[in-house]
Amino acid sequence: MGDFSDIIPKVIDATKEIFTGMVMMDVDQEGEPSNELGVIKDSITGMVGLAGTHKGMLAVHFPNELALAITTSFLGMDVSEINEDVQDAVGEIANMLGGNVKTLLTDRGYDIQLSLPSTISGEEYTFLADSDLQQIVIPFTAPAGNFYVELELEP
């Protein structure tokens, strides 16, 4: 699982904390973490880049239906299509998780800077990790669907 498997439980806890505290939605980890994700369909991905002593990326992959539910709960207003509000909300979740990962890595002596969050979405796309990065994909379940938190990090 790589050298950073010890931080996986903390990433899981951080994800739950963000959803419970900010999105007002309870989520759970469901299934074992893996090293690959495969094809992503009808989804939106939020991500932040990691740079510094170790490069990498933190991404969250949400199916569209769940992204709409998250944004609706996050903002307290109905959202029915993937728009700037959804992109902003998904990017902010990636940003908050990235901040947590940065803190976890700083505790290990890494010096990490975060990029600004960005999003991509589409009917079908693949997220490929650089060959020199370790990849961990953590599956979660939420009331409106399943999603994945992905961490790629230079060993």
Add this chain to the structure above:
Amino acid sequence: MAKNVLLVDDSSTMRKIVTRSLRQAGLDFGDIFEAGDGLEALEVLEKEAVDIVLSDINMPNMNGIEFLREKSGRDGIKDIPVFMISTETGDDIIGEAKSLGAVGALKKPFTPDKVNEVLGPFM
């Protein structure tokens, strides 16, 4: 007297959420102004009667640290208290923010109770 608040964050979602959290925390505040980065925040501070600033750190154009540095050199606005609201709450970056005049920090994610605990004494 209710305090006027300036929210500085490049995410409009976060600005909405902070506004909602201020209400849910039961804090007494007046007008809420918004800015998308440090540059916009400086413009607002020069024009509006702002009592307290809640600022993100990681922003485009002018980030929260650069904003604090620029603000600290401007008479008339340099004494307005600033709280950092960020995912980045490591000792190094918060230490730098406080050395530039930030009076406190609120870590994302946060709850209304935490908002009340941190900001209540200043509101």
